Amino acid sequence: MTPELLRELLTLVRSGELDVDAALERLRTFPYEIMEDATLDHHRALRQGFPEVIMGEGKEAGQISRIIEHMAANGANVLVTRVAPEKARQVLLDYPAMEHNPKSRTLTLVHREISINGRGTILVISAGTSDIPVAEEALVTARMMGNHTEHLYDVGVAGLHRLLSQHHKILEASVLVVVAGMEGALPSVVGGLVARPVIAVPTSVGYGTSLNGLAALLGMLNSCAAGVTVVNIDNGFGAGYAASLINRL
């Protein structure tokens, strides 16, 4: 139940095209809907103006399909994140119209064309090749939320000229999402180059003392570049979401 959908419905009621009982029926599950396993927060989509989102990890394919069914009934666009390949395959059997992006591990259902509501460009930067899946999750999220996006991959700090030669791209972005594993130093360098909000995403890329991404996380939280904020390890979705909130201001 997005703001657009609600506005349409109320307009139809006002114009007499939809009678009150029919409207009530469609609003029956508003603002939330109690399913057996889940309590859907349709109001959140309204409060925040974004598509419905389902965290795929920890849910079975059947649960995901049932939740999509309830969401799709409202005509909303849907984004499912952290879907393992086999689980995605099963959900696609129920919803062949969904698009599966194996790199970002997302499923997307676009009922209504996504209108651009972000004012600038969100730039997603990755330090290494192995960080790309998380970066892609951020990109898919930002696009589903209605933003122009750009990306810049494998430009870690051990080869600074790779980054510096793309200086113009960095300066043109309105919000930057910087994805890095291992020592997580890239957000500090990027944060020192721009006067824009930088959202740092640590990844679990690395081994040994990378501690599954804790080293990168700590590096980012201790960034000597002011203005860098951080999200959970591998949380490309969260970064894309926060960047969208900022870009929409």
Add this chain to the structure above:
Amino acid sequence: MTPELLRELLTLVRSGELDVDAALERLRTFPYEIMEDATLDHHRALRQGFPEVIMGEGKEAGQISRIIEHMAANGANVLVTRVAPEKARQVLLDYPAMEHNPKSRTLTLVHREISINGRGTILVISAGTSDIPVAEEALVTARMMGNHTEHLYDVGVAGLHRLLSQHHKILEASVLVVVAGMEGALPSVVGGLVARPVIAVPTSVGYGTSLNGLAALLGMLNSCAAGVTVVNIDNGFGAGYAASLINRL
């Protein structure tokens, strides 16, 4: 060396009021200046359009004074953070015009009136009374960066009506900084209420398993409310700075 100062200087050169040699002399230490103990990054102020900032912790009073001297020579406003009371007292002997705020542990020097460049209001919320010093650091920072600010204190999640009764204030903010120690749950609740960027600041308030703020930090990084980003423990400055970058977009 802020953008305003640089613009003035270049205008004077263009108009002939300042000759090239004099301009060069004033630009001599641009973009950075090597002191004995520090390498000042005057260009950062230019890149980012904010006053000069000194991290007071880990520096001696004499070092702080010497750095202020070099910065003040450029006519810039100055913010010193994390200054212990005794250290502040010593710096004030050198710079009596500075304002010392013991609650936020800051020293501020305002040479030029701060012009408002943030478009909305930055709201700083604290969960408890003991979190106020960190909240104040964020407030002072946001004001020095040219923003309108509001605050809401001691409205932690164990007494929800305290928070909910201020719902209007929360909805009106363009960026929110939420400061909390102990379990750090407040940003999740606030993040669920608004469609604006929320910057969460964990504090070291608590004891035992609060682990000096790590519990609050982990709570915030794992927030079930999308769009919450996090800064280092007790880093009110970083939160105020990031909020300013966002508000200025």
Add this chain to the structure above:
Amino acid sequence: MTPELLRELLTLVRSGELDVDAALERLRTFPYEIMEDATLDHHRALRQGFPEVIMGEGKEAGQISRIIEHMAANGANVLVTRVAPEKARQVLLDYPAMEHNPKSRTLTLVHREISINGRGTILVISAGTSDIPVAEEALVTARMMGNHTEHLYDVGVAGLHRLLSQHHKILEASVLVVVAGMEGALPSVVGGLVARPVIAVPTSVGYGTSLNGLAALLGMLNSCAAGVTVVNIDNGFGAGYAASLINRL
């Protein structure tokens, strides 16, 4: 050997319906029984008045079956927790009368009807859909211990109205078990709404800095709501058990 069984046996002896030798034989393994791999504490069931419980994890199917055999010899009801699907399947071959609940990962054997000895209702609340297995383990345990139960699922703090709209259900409970992963904030909010004991159960739901449930655990231990007590990560059984002890007072 539950109190009821012991009382029956002694009554039979007193009435002469059972002679002393036969009674002795039945009490032979009381209060504990040494098997090859285990030392059964039949007296615990007597001390605490609850059915026999077997922790399934770390035991092989054969070991579980052998222990059930010794317990069932006493006519006691039996609860097996943390049984993986394949292991459950093997035990069911030996005890087809057992009920297998795959969601809660439990096996239950009900020889004698469970009498209600709890005075109020135990309410089990989960923050998300993925927390349901642990919540179900608490529910099954509480029911096996003789309590009325209710549940409320997927009402996490990022969508407060889902929780607040069920305020009456929360106020009516005599003991509350609150199950949450990620930041584990729900027990603080619930604990602030009621004047009843709240038992918080952290789950391993989450990723990255959730640290397999440590983040939720720390959040709960640092709850700003007084009266919240905590059990081990994913320990739905322990929470259901403690809630039963409290409800039976």
Add this chain to the structure above:
Amino acid sequence: MTPELLRELLTLVRSGELDVDAALERLRTFPYEIMEDATLDHHRALRQGFPEVIMGEGKEAGQISRIIEHMAANGANVLVTRVAPEKARQVLLDYPAMEHNPKSRTLTLVHREISINGRGTILVISAGTSDIPVAEEALVTARMMGNHTEHLYDVGVAGLHRLLSQHHKILEASVLVVVAGMEGALPSVVGGLVARPVIAVPTSVGYGTSLNGLAALLGMLNSCAAGVTVVNIDNGFGAGYAASLINRL
């Protein structure tokens, strides 16, 4: 604003002894009151029926006194916890009628006689001599909440007969608070002896790998005795509070 006070006030209004305006004035700050540094939750005392509580740590003496002033205005009993000796001395200058208990680090103000509303006895057990301050905090809390209490000190598991010889005292309690540092094994042993709720309180007593109480905490969370729940390290107040909620059922 306790339930009793509110009942009195409403009774006076009904009987005409108090006119509506006067009642309104007295209810003016209900359910909460915004001070400069704090937002008092007077409704919590009403919701939960307990005296007002102030966490002394992290607040200055002046802040504590100002909060007491607002609370005392309602005629409520007041408990201040975790007050360092010097801070207590300063508050006592403002409120000489308060009682200072240096062992439990509490200040208490008893305006109205405490009525017993707990049905059984709360027994507080400590493993060692050094754990007594935390045990005393639990005792003072339980008494302020209207309970009969008993205690048993220095009966750690390395000398079992000290504990076992007090078996009767342990069996007679309706709720048990067990306080232990170092390896924190005592709650497991006590939990195995009784069929009553056991609240375990780890303390920071120990050195080296006690990790300021983390070892005891982990021991308690992993207790092999079902029914043990745990609070934060050194949180005698929380344990006493939870025990009171349970005992009042």
Add this chain to the structure above:
Amino acid sequence: MTPELLRELLTLVRSGELDVDAALERLRTFPYEIMEDATLDHHRALRQGFPEVIMGEGKEAGQISRIIEHMAANGANVLVTRVAPEKARQVLLDYPAMEHNPKSRTLTLVHREISINGRGTILVISAGTSDIPVAEEALVTARMMGNHTEHLYDVGVAGLHRLLSQHHKILEASVLVVVAGMEGALPSVVGGLVARPVIAVPTSVGYGTSLNGLAALLGMLNSCAAGVTVVNIDNGFGAGYAASLINRL
């Protein structure tokens, strides 16, 4: 190359039954032998008078067989620890005379009868059923080192009478190995009952905050019973070895 073997060899030389060249040949690899992947310390067996030991984990079956070959050439008894079932199966193809104990995950080769050199009995106690594999590793080790052994299983602290009823067995032992997971409290209780050396072995049994045995380890290191010493998590071999050194004094 055990002391017995060396003594025999020297005796043969002295008596003229073995000429010097032949003796030299047999001592060729003494005190150590460089293989491609390993440097065998034959002198250790001599220094310490025990059979040769191979840590099976981290070695391939082929490597284990090659090392056994070199050791067996000296006529020594051999103990292989931490051998996974499949790996054991492969080694047994090379050495069908070895005995595989799947519970303790050991392979043993007894060329020469084991002579008893320990003066008292080593008692191995386990807290739970799941701790038995580690306990068995300690038992097998102690027996291979020439000790009389006894065991007592599943007598954890939540059912004290199970332990106390075996008090005599505990008092008769000369060295005690106490194996426990979860909270690891059993060594403290046992250590308080006896005046003999207690070696505590934490196991990785448990879940959540057991942290793979760290909770048990910390509990044991912080034991309030003096005289308890600790080995690595799941290190039944180390405990059996240390107990043998003590018992042989």
Add this chain to the structure above:
Amino acid sequence: MTPELLRELLTLVRSGELDVDAALERLRTFPYEIMEDATLDHHRALRQGFPEVIMGEGKEAGQISRIIEHMAANGANVLVTRVAPEKARQVLLDYPAMEHNPKSRTLTLVHREISINGRGTILVISAGTSDIPVAEEALVTARMMGNHTEHLYDVGVAGLHRLLSQHHKILEASVLVVVAGMEGALPSVVGGLVARPVIAVPTSVGYGTSLNGLAALLGMLNSCAAGVTVVNIDNGFGAGYAASLINRL
């Protein structure tokens, strides 16, 4: 109440030199004695045959003195460990006959001559100069428990010849206590040289990643030399006590 004292008392009763009432009076507090703050375990001294021990840390000087008073009433020797200098000074005012050893931070009271009951020599080795206080605590403990002792200081592994040149001393000991901070490697080297029990004591000596002794502790728990057992960080007392139990076998 040591075994010797109890034997004397019983002998006197048998011989008629002490009448039963007088004996009863002297046994009144046996096996334990409840003081206000402590429950003395006089039976432990009997069970284990050692002097009474008081852990000084976490107790006030007054508490220590009161406990000594009750212990000394039995004529027992007393050892107080971990006594800070100022606290020791206060206790000495009450018991001038006690000996204060500032290096080991102990107070000792020797009423009856210590008889040697250990059969061999306990050798205490320290890796560095800064580890000596912990080593001395082990030495004082072992001597109070009736053992011959030797020591070897500052022979860490970075200068192996310092250690190897004392090889004879190492081989002659019956039990070895090895004390080391930093990387804690010394017990592994010593354990490889001897066939005797080695008790490793990690110390908090070091900085940074020594993590207050955790690095040394982990090193010792992972020792590649079999037969090494470990006690808590800085626990010289525990090591001396365990060594005494072993040496007395």
Add this chain to the structure above:
Amino acid sequence: MTPELLRELLTLVRSGELDVDAALERLRTFPYEIMEDATLDHHRALRQGFPEVIMGEGKEAGQISRIIEHMAANGANVLVTRVAPEKARQVLLDYPAMEHNPKSRTLTLVHREISINGRGTILVISAGTSDIPVAEEALVTARMMGNHTEHLYDVGVAGLHRLLSQHHKILEASVLVVVAGMEGALPSVVGGLVARPVIAVPTSVGYGTSLNGLAALLGMLNSCAAGVTVVNIDNGFGAGYAASLINRL
């Protein structure tokens, strides 16, 4: 693009054998090349004079092959590290000329003979048999970088004579790489024997408190032997690379 290749190319241009356009074409991707998934830093090979290196872990076989293709186009030697067996098999299908070393988990492509540029010998020492794979990774790396190498395996500190008997080999090396798991003590002992740079490599060999190599890492960082520096857990490549930089000085 190694220095040799660049020199050749420039020489050809100077001599007229290669015209400028052709040279430009060959330099087109210099100093870096943007692929879809990676940004190759050809300049790094130039800056550092070493072959191209690909970290195999976290990349798919296809990605590795595509990167090799771009690198091989420049005629450079290529080293791929941390390649799992199955992934190696797939890459070998594309590049049958590569050499696969399963022990060190490397793939190597040698287009041009490796010239020796290191002045001394790099000696790689391992504490145990299970540490050999990491040691081999260091060896392969050092050889690919143009060094003479030696190795010494399974000479851990529990059997010192194994190490000391190879004293000459140790003294002859110009740089030493010391690889150890468990307690990680070997670098301290080696560092005390030589006056050469020692690079310590902790491995994840061990169990329980080895914490996947953290224990060894901490031991090495706290080494009492000055001059020891440390790399990440299992980072044989990094150690071999650093040793090569040192040896080339």
Add this chain to the structure above:
Amino acid sequence: MTPELLRELLTLVRSGELDVDAALERLRTFPYEIMEDATLDHHRALRQGFPEVIMGEGKEAGQISRIIEHMAANGANVLVTRVAPEKARQVLLDYPAMEHNPKSRTLTLVHREISINGRGTILVISAGTSDIPVAEEALVTARMMGNHTEHLYDVGVAGLHRLLSQHHKILEASVLVVVAGMEGALPSVVGGLVARPVIAVPTSVGYGTSLNGLAALLGMLNSCAAGVTVVNIDNGFGAGYAASLINRL
């Protein structure tokens, strides 16, 4: 006892200027000397050719003075590290000729002119002003070991042009010591710029999640720039020492 001193002595013996007995007397304490509290390793100075070094932390002023006395008797230069100001003051009373450097917390005694034996320049770089004390410790150490040194301070990654503008200085060094706290990113950037050994020193500069330097340490261990090796937190001495070993090759 440095190599120079030993050579002189032997030369005098050969030439007859020193008779054997006198030489023996001077060599009496060679290679080590047993003091009451310390075992001096005079041979290490010989093995490694460097001055004698005393770790000041954890030793009392008196102990330090006594050790200097024994070292100075050999005519060696002496370096004392980690000396707190008050302790330094006391040692200076005994050795007024020593030089106290409060910034690096060192005491140095130069009996014989330091000869340069390092072939290139050791460059010490610090990320911030607060890192300078650790950087100075590295510098003093490198100079005492006979090296030319340079430094570059406060050039952290958030203002890259400060670092890049000193590119020539960085390229000219033969060994680089890079000192950084907070996120510890500087060594990765520097390591990417040069083909020389980089020794990274994490510092405890920072707060909150800097975890007293652990964040910087982890960042450095996970550096994406190959060839970076790491020492303990705040271990400027170790870095200076290792750099000297490398530079002397």
